[in-house]
Amino acid sequence: MGVDEPDDEREDEHEEAEPDVGGDAKKKKPRKKKKKNKNKEADEPFELLEDGQPTASPFWTPAPEGEFGNGGFPPQNEDWVDVTCVCDLAVEGMQVGEMIESSHFRLYDAMSAIEIMDPKMDSGYNNSEDMTLEKAEETGIVSSNLANEDLVAIMDQLLMYYLLWMEGHTIIQTCFCCLYLQDPARLLKPMPAFGAFVDAFLASCRRARDAVIRAGVFDDEDFLPTMFGTDLEVCVFSSDPNEVQKRLAAERSSLKKTGGAAAEAVADRLEFMGGYMLALVDLLDAGPVKVKGSDGKLASSRPASAADQLTNCLGLLERMEQSSVGSASSEALRCFDPSINRKLLVPGPPRTVEPIQDPKVVFGMWTSHVHELTLCTSLHQRQMSEMLQGCVTFKDQPNILPRSVAQICVSEPGLARRLMLDSMEQHLFPVEALQHCKKIAEPFVARCESLFLHLLKLAHSNNSRRFRRLAHVFADFNELQHEAWQLDEVLKTTFGANLRHARPCWVWIMEHCLQSMIDKLLLGFQLELYDEAELHMIYWYVDYLHGLRIYNLNELCYAKEQSQSAAGKKKPASAQRKDQAPGPRAVNKPRNPPAALLLLEATQSAVRGLFRLLAFCLSQGLLRSPPASEDGLAQRFVLRFRSFEHFRLPHLPSYQDFELSAVTAQAPVEGRSVLAAAQTSFLEAAQLLERVGAASKDGESRCDRRLPDDAKSLKKVVVANLLVVTQLLRSWDDGEELRGKKQVNVETLHHPSLVSLQVVPFKSKSRE
Amino acid sequence: MSTSMESFASVTTGKESLAPVAEGQVKDSESAKGFMGQLMNTTVRIHISDGRIITGQLWCFDQLRNAILLNCHETRVSAGPDQHRPLGPLVMVPGKHILKFEASRSASEAAAAAKYQEGDGPAGE
Numbered sequence: 048m049g050v051d052e053p054d055d056e057r058e059d060e061h062e063e064a065e066p067d068v069g070g071d072a073k074k075k076k077p078r079k080k081k082k083k084n085k086n087k088e089a090d091e092p093f094e095l096l097e098d099g100q101p102t103a104s105p106f107w108t109p110a111p112e113g114e115f116g117n118g119g120f121p122p123q124n125e126d127w128v129d130v131t132c133v134c135d136l137a138v139e140g141m142q143v144g145e146m147i148e149s150s151h152f153r154l155y156d157a158m159s160a161i162e163i164m165d166p167k168m169d170s171g172y173n174n175s176e177d178m179t180l181e182k183a184e185e186t187g188i189v190s191s192n193l194a195n196e197d198l199v200a201i202m203d204q205l206l207m208y209y210l211l212w213m214e215g216h217t218i219i220q221t222c223f224c225c226l227y228l229q230d231p232a233r234l235l236k237p238m239p240a241f242g243a244f245v246d247a248f249l250a251s252c253r254r255a256r257d258a259v260i261r262a263g264v265f266d267d268e269d270f271l272p273t274m275f276g277t278d279l280e281v282c283v284f285s286s287d288p289n290e291v292q293k294r295l296a297a298e299r300s301s302l303k304k305t306g307g308a309a310a311e312a313v314a315d316r317l318e319f320m321g322g323y324m325l326a327l328v329d330l331l332d333a334g335p336v337k338v339k340g341s342d343g344k345l346a347s348s349r350p351a352s353a354a355d356q357l358t359n360c361l362g363l364l365e366r367m368e369q370s371s372v373g374s375a376s377s378e379a380l381r382c383f384d385p386s387i388n389r390k391l392l393v394p395g396p397p398r399t400v401e402p403i404q405d406p407k408v409v410f411g412m413w414t415s416h417v418h419e420l421t422l423c424t425s426l427h428q429r430q431m432s433e434m435l436q437g438c439v440t441f442k443d444q445p446n447i448l449p450r451s452v453a454q455i456c457v458s459e460p461g462l463a464r465r466l467m468l469d470s471m472e473q474h475l476f477p478v479e480a481l482q483h484c485k486k487i488a489e490p491f492v493a494r495c496e497s498l499f500l501h502l503l504k505l506a507h508s509n510n511s512r513r514f515r516r517l518a519h520v521f522a523d524f525n526e527l528q529h530e531a532w533q534l535d536e537v538l539k540t541t542f543g544a545n546l547r548h549a550r551p552c553w554v555w556i557m558e559h560c561l562q563s564m565i566d567k568l569l570l571g572f573q574l575e576l577y578d579e580a581e582l583h584m585i586y587w588y589v590d591y592l593h594g595l596r597i598y599n600l601n602e603l604c605y606a607k608e609q610s611q612s613a614a615g616k617k618k619p620a621s622a623q624r625k626d627q628a629p630g631p632r633a634v635n636k637p638r639n640p641p642a643a644l645l646l647l648e649a650t651q652s653a654v655r656g657l658f659r660l661l662a663f664c665l666s667q668g669l670l671r672s673p674p675a676s677e678d679g680l681a682q683r684f685v686l687r688f689r690s691f692e693h694f695r696l697p698h699l700p701s702y703q704d705f706e707l708s709a710v711t712a713q714a715p716v717e718g719r720s721v722l723a724a725a726q727t728s729f730l731e732a733a734q735l736l737e738r739v740g741a742a743s744k745d746g747e748s749r750c751d752r753r754l755p756d757d758a759k760s761l762k763k764v765v766v767a768n769l770l771v772v773t774q775l776l777r778s779w780d781d782g783e784e785l786r787g788k789k790q791v792n793v794e795t796l797h798h799p800s801l802v803s804l805q806v807v808p809f810k811s812k813s814r815e
Numbered sequence: 816m817s818t819s820m821e822s823f824a825s826v827t828t829g830k831e832s833l834a835p836v837a838e839g840q841v842k843d844s845e846s847a848k849g850f851m852g853q854l855m856n857t858t859v860r861i862h863i864s865d866g867r868i869i870t871g872q873l874w875c876f877d878q879l880r881n882a883i884l885l886n887c888h889e890t891r892v893s894a895g896p897d898q899h900r901p902l903g904p905l906v907m908v909p910g911k912h913i914l915k916f917e918a919s920r921s922a923s924e925a926a927a928a929a930k931y932q933e934g935d936g937p938a939g940e
Contacts, residue, residue, distance in 0.1 A: 125858070125860075125919050125920075126919065126920040126921075127860055127917040127918070127919060127920070128917060128918055128919070128920050128923045129915060129916070129917055130850075130854070130859075130916050130917060130918045130923060131913075131915050131916045131917075133841055133847050133850050133851065134847075134851065134876070134880060134916045135880075136841065136843070136844055136847035137844060137847035137848045137850070137851045137876075138878055138879075138880055139844050139847075140843070140844020140845060140847065140848055141844075141848065141877070141878040142878065143878055144877075144878065145877065145878050146875055146876065146877045146878070147848060147851045147852050147855070147875070147876045147877070148855065148874065148875040148876070149855040149856050149873070149874050149875065150855075151856075151874075152855075152874055152875050152883075156905065157874075157875065157883055157905070157907070159905060160883055160905040160906055160907040161902065161903055161905065161906050161907070162906075162907050162909065163863060163867075163869060163902075163906060163907065163908045163909065163912065164863065164864070164865065164909060164912045171867065171889055171891075171900065171902075390900075
């Protein structure tokens, strides 16, 4: 489990070139992905003959080039002879299990053969039973006059299939399994309300698909953009969103006059679809409309308009859930038949798409989807650090459309640079340096912009891709670290005592690099890559990285406080020399640290507590990890942290460093001390979390929207693990034997990357 | 003739039977097995019970009449023009669904004419 990082990391080294935004975008040639090791027998189904070339003979016809190697199959003018009798005669003389086979036959390859007439494997099986439009019209499955109740059911089903399409299923097995969409212009013109809904639906599908392709942050498992020959450009009345919206409004007025619960339900759905379509138009269509804000600056009005539409959609979803027909609509839903598109699928095991039956689940998913899109409307107000964590919350992946929309929004020209400069300014970088030290500052900023655009794109990729690709950014960070150091020297010379912090650029680069390292490590928890035996090792490293971050941020916040409090007062020369003197010195801590820094310190304490607690559990045999995992820790250390070696840290932790800490933590005689130390760490974390709440009220912390949720989940982790420590301490003090009597379950229950432990009675493996 | 052979024999497409080609060569099970062995890697055509015709290179044939074919195509005979569809590199046709087994004339003649003896039979023995 999880010990295959090198192959994963090497897989994507080729990346297509990032758009050149004025920096040095590294252009790499795409190269073939390395194949993972497979059984040699399975590498090629056909072995070449002895001379390395397939020879033509009456009995072996090398497959010509073409689809499946069959340029001319099936033979058109072949003269066929019936050999059935010979087959039967041969079979009579064969024993059970006996085969007549080609000399190139391999049983291993035969296992992957598709079985004809198997309903799951043979996509052509019972093809005569596939639905056709003619059959549907003859049997009344499609109609030119639908009752409002049926319309509600069909619209809800289309909305459900849209979500399934967004989850990675093919469009022909989801949205386009609706028979009305096979010829919408003809079938839906007699039903203008349904026609208007479908126009809005298809307009949304077009934009969604374009957005996902344009953003380029999807993988195969996230989304399938292939259309399989279907046409998304079709429409019933119009494909112009404004025209569609007008028609929807007209139909809604007409339905209101009709009255009745069903008519109202249809009207709600028309309004929802129109609102959703317009929100996508606002978010994605080119050319943001600029309006002057209250501060006199030009700002785009499109995100605000999209936010209004999506907020309205959220309200409509609640009403739609109440008016959904649910299971009473099976008759109306006969117009959804995936078999109509079966011939469009490639031969092979058909992936059947199970529709979601429960309307509550469907509308819950829609609510989550719309909420995630709403987050994308406020991206311009976010800070760089928040953006690099991903602007959308990644709940229920793949979540591909909100991620793609977010990526498109942050790719807006100039936005990344603006965010970067804001972030640098917060790290006390003097913005005037862009003019006064232009020669060195401008290229540095340009190279940073290139890297940060890449990081922003990674932030919107799925977790797997992010985990793999983050391994390759540290070399770039290392180069920037050196450039930042040189730039800081120039800043010192240029600005002298006016420079508020000795190393603003270097600290800024360090901060983002350390954050990326921590993100990479913690992503491993969400991807379930780690064995229980190595969790303490991961937390040990994370603790170290947190420590470096906290050190730098303390210095930074202290410098901010000093410059604010001493505004107008010049420091004595001795104090200035002390601030800028090289060599180790005590950390300057701010008097009123911001909430984000306090949360970071709390997290570090919790991580340290977890390291100690897990080390103790491992030493007492409370974790159910296989011996091989424990024995291979040294190799795992190299594997997990190898990519960090490309960046020069103040001290590069080695396995010996870890072993020293772990051995101390795991020493049998020190068991109680280790538990007590873990308890101390968790209590420290709890105290810091109390201070986070108080500090959250200041202006700077209010900008970080995730802070309250992060603090809440960290608190749950701390409380859960404190309970475990208390239980173990009690057992220890009572002289209770833990090994073989108790075990510990480890899960990321309350936090995506910090585990919560639970003490349970020991269960032997034979009993499981 | 067994019942299954009767059902097999009842399906004809008007093509010539094998008898003239194999006359004197395919006398018993052993020679039939040899004949089938010689058909390996040649293009064969199998009619199955739902009306489709599977065409591919014969790769393996077993005691249950299951056949494994390489690089197959499926042909659907309908009122209009025949529809062809590639099936993939490897397909197994269950013996219970095989109605008729056809080989190309050239391959059949070559298989019938090929010399084989007991102990020097086709692969798989």
